Amino acid sequence: MRVILFCHSLLSDWNHGNAHFLRGVVTELCLRGHPVRVFEPEDAWSLQNLRAEPQGEAALAEVRGVYPFVRPERYATASLDLDRALDGADLVLVHERSPPELVRRLGERRAAGGTFRLLFHDTHHRGVSAREEMARYELSHYDGVLAFGDILRRLYLKEGWARRAWTWHEAADVRVFHPRPRNREVRDLVWIGNWGDGERTAELHEFLLEPVRTLGLTARVHGVRYPPPALRALSEAGIEYAGWLPNHRVPTAFAQARVTVHVPRRPYATALPGIPTIRPFEALACGIPLVTAPWEDTEGLFTPGRDFLVARDGAQMRRHLSALLADAGMRRDFADAGLRTVLARHTCAHRVEELLGICQELGLPSDVVHPLSSERVHA
Numbered sequence: 203m204r205v206i207l208f209c210h211s212l213l214s215d216w217n218h219g220n221a222h223f224l225r226g227v228v229t230e231l232c233l234r235g236h237p238v239r240v241f242e243p244e245d246a247w248s249l250q251n252l253r254a255e256p257q258g259e260a261a262l263a264e265v266r267g268v269y270p271f272v273r274p275e276r277y278a279t280a281s282l283d284l285d286r287a288l289d290g291a292d293l294v295l296v297h298e299r300s301p302p303e304l305v306r307r308l309g310e311r312r313a314a315g316g317t318f319r320l321l322f323h324d325t326h327h328r329g330v331s332a333r334e335e336m337a338r339y340e341l342s343h344y345d346g347v348l349a350f351g352d353i354l355r356r357l358y359l360k361e362g363w364a365r366r367a368w369t370w371h372e373a374a375d376v377r378v379f380h381p382r383p384r385n386r387e388v389r390d391l392v393w394i395g396n397w398g399d400g401e402r403t404a405e406l407h408e409f410l411l412e413p414v415r416t417l418g419l420t421a422r423v424h425g426v427r428y429p430p431p432a433l434r435a436l437s438e439a440g441i442e443y444a445g446w447l448p449n450h451r452v453p454t455a456f457a458q459a460r461v462t463v464h465v466p467r468r469p470y471a472t473a474l475p476g477i478p479t480i481r482p483f484e485a486l487a488c489g490i491p492l493v494t495a496p497w498e499d500t501e502g503l504f505t506p507g508r509d510f511l512v513a514r515d516g517a518q519m520r521r522h523l524s525a526l527l528a529d530a531g532m533r534r535d536f537a538d539a540g541l542r543t544v545l546a547r548h549t550c551a552h553r554v555e556e557l558l559g560i561c562q563e564l565g566l567p568s569d570v571v572h573p574l575s576s577e578r579v580h581a
Contacts, residue, residue, distance in 0.1 A: 203292040203561065203570045205231055205238045206318075208308070210299035211246040212272050213265050215449040216255070217396050217426050218248035220297060220325050222449055222480050225272045226375025226550035227557070232271040234554065235573040241287060243301070244276040251426075261448040268378060268450045279304055284311055291318040292570055293561055295348075298324045302338045309343035319564045322364070325350045325372065327469035336363065345564050348557075351477035352501055368560055371503065372480045373548045374487035378450055381489030381541065382457035390419040390527055392459035394452055395481065397428045401467040407435065408516040409465050409495040413523055415439040424455060456488040460533060461526050463519070464494035464510075476500035483548050486510065486540035491533045493522045503548065509540040 207228065215221040228238045242249075252258045266272075277287075279301050288294065288311060296305055305322070312320045322344050328335050341347065346366035349355040355367040393410055397403070414421045415438070423436060424447035436443045447455060456462060464482050475498035482504075485492050492510040499506060506512045511526070513519035526533050561571050 203231075203236045203566065203573065204290050205236050206288060206291045206294045207238060207240045207297070208295070208300045208304060209240065209242055209297040211242050211248040212240055212269075212274050213262055214246065214249040214252040216248045216252040216446065219480050220299065221248070222375065222484065223325070223372040223550065223553075224297065225269050226373070226377070227554060229269060229271050229375065229377065230550045230554045238271070239287070240272065240274040241277050241282075242274045244278055246276075255446055264448065265450060284308070288316065288318065291316075292566060294318050294320045296320070296322050296344075298322065298326055298328070298336075298339070302340070306340040309340055312345070313343040319345045319561060319566060321346055321348050321560075323348045323370070324354060324358075327467070327474055330354075330357070330469060330473040333361075339363070346560075348560075351474055353474055353476055368556075369501075370553060370556060370560075371477075371501075371548070372483060373550050373553045374480075374483040374544050376487050376545065376549045376551075379453055379484045379487040381537075382453050384457055384489075386458055387460050388420075389422055389459050391421040391461050391463065391523070392455050393421070393423045393463055393465075394425065394447065394455065395423075395465065396425040397432050398467055399427075401469065402465055403432075405465050405468065405471075405495055406432075409513060409519050410463055411435055411439040411441065412516050413520045414441055416520055417523060419523070419527070422455075422459070424452075452484065453488045456485060456490040459490065461491045461493065461523060463523075464492060464497075466495060466497045471495070471497050476503075478503065482510070483544060487544045487549075489537045489541045491526050491536040492540060493519060493526070495519070504540070504543055508536075509543050510536060 209224055211218055212221050212225045231238050284307060296308055308320060322341055324347060341364050346368060347358045347364040348370040349358060349367055350370060350372055352369045355369045358364040358367045422442045422444050424444050426446045433443055462485050470477050470479060478497060482492060494510055494512055496514055511522045513522050558571050
């Protein structure tokens with residue numbers, strides 16, 4: 203099956219978490235015998251910001267080595283030759299960070315007799331936080347939408363933005379995110395995340411900064427777009443701010459800490475229950491105990507209280523962290539349970555299986571969807 207992916211960026215994950223899951227999916231598809239071409243805009247802001255980092259070019263070289271199947275082709279929207287780009291395509295995936303004009307043009311190609319299947323992939327909260335932006339996307343000629351949570355899938359159908367939609371959660375790329383030796387733990391806590399445009403400022407104070415300060419923990423934070431007030435708040439809480447960290451190095455950062463926390467942005471915690479975003483999948487895949495601020499697991503992805511602990515407020519976050527840090531056996535039990543759940547249900551391989559099932563549902567032949575299986579049958 204020839205797959206074409208249009209996205210914002212795959213090599214760069216600078217303030218761009220969508221790259222994490224998608225490059226794992228691209229890798230998994232390629233290893234199963236599905237050639238994938240990736241197109242991304244030549245002026246992608248994530249890549250520009252990565253290259254402005256002191257070690258940006260070195261990090262890009264590392265990413266190319268970690269993800270050898272990810273070889274993006276960069277385009278200018280006005281001059282992109284769609285006939286050439288779509289030649290031979292069986293499946294075209296269009297991420298929601300793609301320009302609306304490109305989204306429309308691809309739909310027109312499908313309507314004009316394109317034999318490929320065309321799917322829109324949404325991994326953001328704009329469906330509830332910026333509906334007028336999502337209404338700009340013309341999806342009437344698309345075969346359907348892949349939404350990273352069931353509530354978002356239902357929203358697409360309810361609003362009439364799409365005729366068909368499937369729930370397609372993000373997941374961990376376990377070829378990169380897996381446990382590292384934990385005999386080099388040098389701090390109590392690490393948090394990986396960006397400050398967040400005011401979407402979780404109060405939550406970060408309640409569930410991260412204040413617990414660390416009150417308990418006197420050794421802690422490090424990695425991320426970008428921290429304004430001066432945020433940096434001052436980290437310093438006052440006794441937290442080391444270590445700046446941007448390429449995502450493929452996150453497993454090493456997890457291995458150096460005893461616990462981590464998850465603080466979802468407000469739209470996910472309130473308006474989009476059931477969507478944990480990518481960070482908990484990756485943390486659990488690395489075998490680090492996790493305590494999360496409130497989010498409602500309406501789709502039963504995990505077992506809260508077994509795979510991780512949930513803190514209803516800052517006081518409970520302090521109690522959970524204290525208990526975990528005082529008990530190595532407890533940390534090991536939570537880490538093992540979370541890892542088992544990810545390996546059983548939430549890897550990029552699981553999501554590719556789901557995607558291939560959707561392709562068959564859309565009428566692509568079995569020998570196209572499962573080329574390696576077909577080769578074995580005819581061998």
